[in-house]
Amino acid sequence: MSFTNVKIAVIGGSGLYSLDNLTVLGEVNPETPWGFPSDPIVVAETATGDRVAFLARHGRGHHLNPSEVPVRANIAALKSIGVEAIIAFSAVGSLREEIAPRHFVLPTQIVDRTKGVRPFTFFEGGLVGHVPFADPFDAELADLIAKHAAIACPDLPLHREKTLVCMEGPAFSTRAESHLYRSWGCDIINMSVLPESKLAREAEIAYQMVCMSTDYDCWKNHDEAVTVEAVLGHVGANSANAKKMLLAIIPALATALSKNELKSVIALKGSNKWSVMTSKERRNPEAVRKIEYILPGYYA
Ligand SMILES: CSC[C@H]1O[C@H](OP(=O)(O)O)[C@H](O)[C@@H]1O
Ligand SMILES: Nc1ncnc2[nH]cnc12
Numbered sequence: 001m002s003f004t005n006v007k008i009a010v011i012g013g014s015g016l017y018s019l020d021n022l023t024v025l026g027e028v029n030p031e032t033p034w035g036f037p038s039d040p041i042v043v044a045e046t047a048t049g050d051r052v053a054f055l056a057r058h059g060r061g062h063h064l065n066p067s068e069v070p071v072r073a074n075i076a077a078l079k080s081i082g083v084e085a086i087i088a089f090s091a092v093g094s095l096r097e098e099i100a101p102r103h104f105v106l107p108t109q110i111v112d113r114t115k116g117v118r119p120f121t122f123f124e125g126g127l128v129g130h131v132p133f134a135d136p137f138d139a140e141l142a143d144l145i146a147k148h149a150a151i152a153c154p155d156l157p158l159h160r161e162k163t164l165v166c167m168e169g170p171a172f173s174t175r176a177e178s179h180l181y182r183s184w185g186c187d188i189i190n191m192s193v194l195p196e197s198k199l200a201r202e203a204e205i206a207y208q209m210v211c212m213s214t215d216y217d218c219w220k221n222h223d224e225a226v227t228v229e230a231v232l233g234h235v236g237a238n239s240a241n242a243k244k245m246l247l248a249i250i251p252a253l254a255t256a257l258s259k260n261e262l263k264s265v266i267a268l269k270g271s272n273k274w275s276v277m278t279s280k281e282r283r284n285p286e287a288v289r290k291i292e293y294i295l296p297g298y299y300a
Contacts, residue, residue, distance in 0.1 A: 001026040001027065001028060002028060003025075003026070003028055003043045003051075003053070003081045003082075004081060004082050005081075005082040006043055006051050006052070006053045006081045006082050006083060007051075007082055007083060007084045007085065007254070007257050008050070008051070008052045008053070008083070008084075008085055008087070008250060008253055008254060008257070009041075009052065009053040009054070009055065009078045009083040009085070009086045009087070009205075010052055010053070010054050010055070010086075010087050010088075010089070010246065011054075011055050011057050011074070011086060011087075011088040011089065011196070012054060012055070012056050012057060012089055012242075013057050013058070013088070013089050013090040013091055013190075013192060014058065014062065014090075014091040014231065014235055015091060015232070015235025015236065015238060015239045016056075016089050016235075016238075016239045016242055016243075017056045017060050017061075017062070018042070018054065018056070018060070019042070019044055019052070019054050019243060019246065020243070021243050021244075021247065022044035022045060022046055022052065022054075023044055023045050023046075023047075024042055024043075024044045025043045025044060025045055025051065026042075026043055027040040027041065027042050027043070028040065028041050028043065028077075028081060029041070029077075030077045030080050030081070032072070032073045032076035032077050032080065032293060033076065033289070033290035033293050034070065034072035034073040034076055034119075034290075035070050035072075035073045036070065036073055036077075037055060037070060037073045037074045037077040037078075038055060038056060038057055038058060038059045038064055038069055038070060038073075038074055039055060039056045039059045039060050041053050041054065041055050041077060041078065041081065042054045042055075043081075046247060046250050046251055048251040048254075050250050050251045050254035051254075052246075052250050053078060053081060053083060055074055055077075055078065057069055057074070057088075057192060057196075065169065065170045066168075066169045066170060066191035066192050067117055067118055067168060067169065067170065067191075069118075069192070069196075071118065071119070071195050071196050071199055072119055072122060072195075072199055074196070075196070075199040075200055075202075075203050075205065075294075076122075076203065076293055076294050078205065079203045079205060079293075079294045080293065080294075083205055084205060084206060084257060084265055085138070085141055085205065085206040085207075085208075085253060085257065085262070085265060086200055086205055086206070086207045086208070087141070087145065087208055087210060087246075087249065087253075088193075088196060088197075088207065088208070088209045088210070089209075089210050089211075089212065089242050090190045090192055090193065090209055090210070090211050090212065091190070091211075091212055091214045091231055091234075091235055091238065092105065092164065092188040092189060092190040092211040092212065092213055092214065093172075093173075093188065093189045093190070093213070093214065093215050093216065093217035093226055094187070094188055094213045094215065094216050094217065095165075095178065095181055095182045095186055095187055095188060095189060095216075095217060095219060096162075096182075096187050096188075097220070098159075099159055099162075099187060099188060099213050100157070100213065101213050101214055101215060101216075101233075101234045102212070102213060102214075102234050102237055102238060102241075103156075103157040103158070103159060103213045104149065104156055104157065104158045104159070104210060104211065104212055104213070104238075104241070105158070105159040105160075105162050105164075105187070105188055105210075105211040105212075105213065106137075106142045106145060106146060106158065106159070106160050106162075106208065106209075106210060106211070107137065107162045107163060107164040107187070107188065107193075107209060107211060108135070108137055108139070108142070108160070108161050108162065108163070109135075109136065109162075109163040109164070110136045110163070110164050110165070110166060110193055110194065110197065111163060111164070111165040111166070111181070111184060111186055112166060112194055113165055113166060113167045113168065113181075114166055114167070114168050114194050114195070115168040117168065118194075118195055119195070120194070120195035120198060120199070121195070121198070121199070121202065122199065122202045122203065122290075122291055122294060123202065123275070123276070123291070124287065125284055125286065125287040125290075126278065126282070126283060126284020126286070126287045127276060127278055127283050127284060127287035127288060127291060127299060128276065128277045128278045129202070129272065129275040129276040129277065129278075130275055130277065131198075131201050131202050131271075131272055131275050132201075132271075133198060133201055136193075136197045136198070136201070136207075137197065137207060137208050137209065138206040138207055138208050138262075138264050138265075139264065140206075140262045140263065140264045140265075141206050141207075141208040141253075141262065141264070141265075142160070142208045144249065144252060144253055144256060144262070145208060145210060145245075145249055146158060146160065147252075148245065148248040148249040148252050149210075149245040149248070149249065151248050152244050152245040152247060152248040152249075153241050153244055153245050156241055156245075159187075162187035162188060162211075163185055163186045163187050163188075164186070164187070164188050164189070164190060164193055164209070164211060165181045165184070165186040165188070165189045166189075166190060166191065166192070166193045166194040167189060167190075167191055168191065169191035170191065172217065172218065172225070172226050173189065173217060173218060174218070175218050175219065175225070178217045178218045178219035179219050182219055188211050188213065189217055190211065193209050197209065201268075202272065202294075203294045203295070204268045204269060204270075204271060204272055204295070205268070206262065206264055206265045206268055210242065212234075212235075212238035212239075212241070212242065213234075213238075214226075214230065214231040214233075214234040214235060214238065215230045215231055215234075272295060272298065273295075273298050276298075276299055283299060288300055
């Protein structure tokens, strides 16, 4: 089966492995120059006939740890079927009293505490490029998500303007690290916003992460620290809310995209044409061939 022009993608994280409240149209599993995605991409539609691509970040059955997720293949595969906007869900720890378990957060900033063990760019191997990343998330997409989440889930607390720190994992933080991140102004913590958000920017795809709080990490109580058991106690309720809000968000986003109402999405298109520093004669043909998959015609 093949799909094109599927403009919206949802990436599901811990506890969100399918959108079983939508009608499945089929699956695709494209082999990209960076390999296969974490899992076959499921294309589904809402009752309004709006299509969405769903990808389980850790694979169905959660067999990839956060450092093993083939993020370049994931983003490239989504781009290959026409995706223009990604709504990425993530289970996060809270570094703030007011962000309780089961609260949702739309972060605006990221602090990078990954350790360089994950491939993190499409621009390498003889094709050097630098893309702007001052604002890693898409503010217009965030506004649309917030508006329709509030309609679908009126009692769900949704925090905005927060900073997400991304750690390497897979072990959770030490108490010293948890306190350090709080002192840096970080509000929530996960292991997956990087390089996912950065690669989406390189591929010119609008990206917003929807964070779902599951725990207070290990800063809050002397004798308590996050465990998988604690996280699992909340992912069911969080996933139910995520699926519910998507029923409102997807049709609204599909309409906004078809009417070219999201200026940020339009601005992204073509934005990386001038991001490459490497002179034409020094560009590695193999690197150019690979990047043609996501940004065709830009650097050849
Ligand atoms: C199961 S707790 C740690 C794990 O959960 C989050 O995953 P995701 O972002 O895919 O929801 C976090 O980033 C860690 O990978
Ligand atoms: N405390 C935590 N640290 C990192 N990632 C998480 N995901 C959920 N809770 C987390």
